[in-house]
Amino acid sequence: MMTPSEALRISREVSKAVREVVSDIAGKKEAGENVGMGKDGTPTKRVDRLAEDTALEILKGYDVVVVTEESGVVGKGDVAVALDPVDGTFNAARGIPIYAISMCFAGLNGRDKAKYSDSFFGYVYNLATGDEYYADDEAYKNGEKIRVSETERIEETNAILYYPDRDYGFKRVRIFGAASLEICLVAEGSMDCFIDIRTGKGKGMLRVYDVAAGLYIAEKAGARISTPSGENLDSKEFTMEERFMLVVANKKLHGKLLNLLTVRR
Amino acid sequence: MMTPSEALRISREVSKAVREVVSDIAGKKEAGENVGMGKDGTPTKRVDRLAEDTALEILKGYDVVVVTEESGVVGKGDVAVALDPVDGTFNAARGIPIYAISMCFAGLNGRDKAKYSDSFFGYVYNLATGDEYYADDEAYKNGEKIRVSETERIEETNAILYYPDRDYGFKRVRIFGAASLEICLVAEGSMDCFIDIRTGKGKGMLRVYDVAAGLYIAEKAGARISTPSGENLDSKEFTMEERFMLVVANKKLHGKLLNLLTVRR
Numbered sequence: 001m002m003t004p005s006e007a008l009r010i011s012r013e014v015s016k017a018v019r020e021v022v023s024d025i026a027g028k029k030e031a032g033e034n035v036g037m038g039k040d041g042t043p044t045k046r047v048d049r050l051a052e053d054t055a056l057e058i059l060k061g062y063d064v065v066v067v068t069e070e071s072g073v074v075g076k077g078d079v080a081v082a083l084d085p086v087d088g089t090f091n092a093a094r095g096i097p098i099y100a101i102s103m104c105f106a107g108l109n110g111r112d113k114a115k116y117s118d119s120f121f122g123y124v125y126n127l128a129t130g131d132e133y134y135a136d137d138e139a140y141k142n143g144e145k146i147r148v149s150e151t152e153r154i155e156e157t158n159a160i161l162y163y164p165d166r167d168y169g170f171k172r173v174r175i176f177g178a179a180s181l182e183i184c185l186v187a188e189g190s191m192d193c194f195i196d197i198r199t200g201k202g203k204g205m206l207r208v209y210d211v212a213a214g215l216y217i218a219e220k221a222g223a224r225i226s227t228p229s230g231e232n233l234d235s236k237e238f239t240m241e242e243r244f245m246l247v248v249a250n251k252k253l254h255g256k257l258l259n260l261l262t263v264r265r
Numbered sequence: 266m267m268t269p270s271e272a273l274r275i276s277r278e279v280s281k282a283v284r285e286v287v288s289d290i291a292g293k294k295e296a297g298e299n300v301g302m303g304k305d306g307t308p309t310k311r312v313d314r315l316a317e318d319t320a321l322e323i324l325k326g327y328d329v330v331v332v333t334e335e336s337g338v339v340g341k342g343d344v345a346v347a348l349d350p351v352d353g354t355f356n357a358a359r360g361i362p363i364y365a366i367s368m369c370f371a372g373l374n375g376r377d378k379a380k381y382s383d384s385f386f387g388y389v390y391n392l393a394t395g396d397e398y399y400a401d402d403e404a405y406k407n408g409e410k411i412r413v414s415e416t417e418r419i420e421e422t423n424a425i426l427y428y429p430d431r432d433y434g435f436k437r438v439r440i441f442g443a444a445s446l447e448i449c450l451v452a453e454g455s456m457d458c459f460i461d462i463r464t465g466k467g468k469g470m471l472r473v474y475d476v477a478a479g480l481y482i483a484e485k486a487g488a489r490i491s492t493p494s495g496e497n498l499d500s501k502e503f504t505m506e507e508r509f510m511l512v513v514a515n516k517k518l519h520g521k522l523l524n525l526l527t528v529r530r
Contacts, residue, residue, distance in 0.1 A: 090423075090437065094450070094455035094456075095396070095455075096363070096441070096450070096455065097362040097363070097393065097394055098361070098362070098363070128362065128394075129362055129393075131360070158355075163429055163432070163438055164428055164429040164430070165429070165431060165432060166430060166431070167428070167430060172355065172442070173428055173440055174440050174441070174442050175438055175439050175440045175441075176361075176439070176440075176441060177437070177439055185359070185361070190359035190360075190361065191359075
């Protein structure tokens with residue numbers, strides 16, 4: 001079986017190559033042009049296509065099954081990789097320096113689909129700045145261990161929230177437009193929570209390949225993660241279909257947030 | 266009288282020096298430590314103090330009156346400069362690459378206070394990335410002319426909105442935490458509007474030195490600017506006291522937004 005350190009080496013190989021192709025077109029109009037339709041049913045932008053082609057070219061040299069936005073499920077092996085080659089495509093197309101490649105590695109153990117609970121390595125890399133987050137048994141940013149904040153009070157909370165539908169009383173609300181990186185901001189204690197309560201067809205808007213790596217990093221940094229109704233995410237599968245809502249925060253704040261969000265509006 | 270090209274030269278001299286001192290501590294814990302109380306009545310962070318000291322040291326070599334967050338009104342001359350040495354302090358302290366120095370130059374014409382309508386040059390510089398926005402008679406990003414978007418439909422609008430209190434039907438909502446840069450994103454057409462409807466003691470939250478430069482750039486790029494009730498901003502003074510709410514967008518969208526925001530909730 002692949003080790004976390006092998007997964008790290010592969011992640012860096014992929015990220016370096018993707019950063020090179022993306023940096024050539026980030027912020028240029030062509031980056032945001034539609035070049036086809038993705039397997040997820042949304043249009044594929046040129047920057048996504050370039051990044052994904054580059055990532056898959058490298059990953060096909062390894063025994064992995066890749067689950068990805070544009071191409072669906074590709075490859076064979078005993079490890080599944082949830083890949084988002086460019087999380088934050090909108091930002092990348094406009095040169096706003098908050099977009100990342102995200103990869104989560106999980107053991108298949110003879111099954112044809114991995115679940116989030118099978119994850120053993122998460123990797124998120126800001127393609128604009130080069131900031132690197134990953135987690136094996138511990139979580140790191142640029143090689144230094146990271147930890148969630150200890151903020152407990154709602155009025156002191158710096159929240160990432162998709163989308164505010166009323167005033168929850170947070171100190172600050174931010175929406176940067178790249179979930180994988182935003183969850184890493186929670187993992188490192190820069191922001192106190194990440195919340196996505198968008199319902200999108202009743203199931204939520206987030207997909208496994210958007211957030212699995214960030215979630216794995218956040219958990220290893222001390223975060224608690226669940227849906228807003230408190231559902232555990234362990235059984236979420238690395239498939240195109242899974243969609244969910246999400247709350248990520250330190251353990252004490254997490255409980256308060258679930259209460260806050262379920263109060264009848 | 267100072268010319269726009271002299272203002273540009275001074276702005277670049279100041280920004281270069283500020284970027285050097287800020288890059289040493291951005292993303293480090295000490296950047297966000299309180300080091301005193303600003304003239305605006307809020308705590309001064311170390312990164313603000315360092316940046317402002319550096320900017321004022323240079324600006325005192327010129328005949329300008331500087332209006333600024335931490336030090337208040339300093340200097341003498343026939344030109345007023347609304348200075349925010351670090352707009353987006355929260356981001357700077359956390360290494361989130363969206364923070365800027367903002368300078369708006371206005372003629373005093375013998376009076377002791379400048380109004381927004383006296384402005385003749387606006388300058389906003391992302392201290393993390395080096396992206397430079399300015400306007401004299403035209404608006405530029407990194408030397409290229411910029412223009413607001415032509416988006417007219419609310420459901421196609423990418424909005425910056427402080428803060429959402431309900432679902433307005435925008436395509437996307439973003440909150441990056443640096444108003445000067447966010448207004449420049451509207452000026453360049455990357456985002457379609459900037460809205461701040463926070464009431465803060467009934468007057469609004471934005472101050473002249475936060476946004477004057479961005480507003481001047483946005484207007485020269487074709488934006489219409491006003492308060493949410495449609496009030497013109499020309500008479501807003503470069504003082505510590507002025508506070509207001511704001512709507513910035515292309516002319517057609519701007520009118521629709523004023524309607525949308527005044528619909529009874």
